[in-house]
Amino acid sequence: MICLVQHVDVEPLEVAPEPITTQRALEKASQHDPYVLYDGALASGDTGYRWGSAYALRTMPHSPRRRGPRGTVLGPDDADAAELLAWIARTRPWGDLAGISVERHREPTLHEHFVVGDGGNWDWWWSTVAPPRTPGQDLVVPLDDTADAQAITALNEIGNPTAESEPGTGRTELWAGIRDELDPSRVIAAAALHRSRTGHGVLTGIVVDPAHRGRGLGRAVTAALTRGCIEADGVATLGMYADNDTARSLYSSLGYRVAHEFASRAITPR
Template sequence: MSASDGTDGDVVGTALREVSSHQELLALSGGSGFLRWDIPTPLSNPAYRVGSAFALPRQTHTRRHGLLVMGQPEDVDRLVAAMVAADVLPHDLGSVTVQRGSLDAVARHLPLDDGNDWEWLRALEAPPVVAAEDRLVTLHRDDQPAIQVLLDLANPGTDARPFEYPDQRWVGVRGDAGALLACGVREPNLAGHPVLSGITVHPDARGTGLGLAVTARLTRDAVQETGVCTLGMYSHNDVARRLYTGLGYGDTHAWSSRRLARA
């Protein structure tokens, strides 16, 4: 599909075109696993494209309004400039998530603030059982205070919200005195596919295989039940990357997410 063939939507600006279906967007991305497993279908909003780049207004996993941008910097530059000129950006836009390497192109046209670099991965095969899985217990709603204490202590940057969203499956490990030493959750993302979050180990229990056990169990259950499991991780966390790739996670998508600066 070329940028000028007129088959992918109405002309909004000189080179700006709409992409109205998830199937079109997936084809434009070259079959991106992130779009396949993380973006709901049908699309709740049209995407826009210029050349090989596209931008999709969407609800983020934290239930805020964001803009997903994929493509090479030159096309992203033209795309965001055209969207600003055509006034098609959501007026309540709060953040952007941009394919790594194209953030500067977005920043030429939108006022960006702080944020994070992160990576999305997925597993399609169930990992084998690992040591310490026999210590795992199911965590319930009345465990929420203990989970939150552990997250605040050992993983304050997580997006996990214990029992705030439906269909969460929390597992954890307790010490001899009953204190929570590790936890993690599997829940459906906005596209309905399993995503892991809140994989956390108490500082005093790190290096004992508890994070591996939590991740392996949640991943195996998700893959066996649905055929896929996804997760996101901050790019600076090399230990977590080794753990996840060792369990079979791949198809890595590298992103830069930034909040929009407010006047």
């Protein structure tokens, strides 16, 4: 479905947006949006902002590959979000931002207020329902972040060089993997569990060896890690590039729901 945003002429705000200084206030402003509850935390001492139904916060990226603070502007009303974006562009309350994320159908609004660079489209998913056991799950074993780092890195290089699981760095709390039955030193599928800014579980780095795809191995490691995460924390989350239709089908079948369809772009002030 294609969503179109009607152009909104935005008059400069004469009154500054309401500051948000606590996580509880941010949750209230978002009407307890799952992204805010389980991922989008205010940094200690930082300030978010609210205008009407729209709200904004500054975050640091999960991965060290992405540098610099980033803004996120959300809320149900396009006009409120446009006004808040215009105010952020004009006043720069957080100084220079490396990038900003908005709902994907609002991406054209960014160009009205910033010089917009490269970026990506991605979806934020969440689930509170543990999936049932899946075929192949008996093959899933825990992996060791240190001892198996080389094997996981080799898997990422052939399966997904942009995977953000960061084996061997200590970032991953828990690994679920499947070893090659003929050569147990090789890992042919893996998934990592990280912690979000709010302290909740985030699945990342879900990779399957191209030579072993089509066997349900990605489903097996994803289901196992999701079930463990939900049983421990009550929720599991993940992010997915918007053009990955195979992953979309998998996550939907395991009970995940999309909360936000993001456009994330590098920006510089005009």
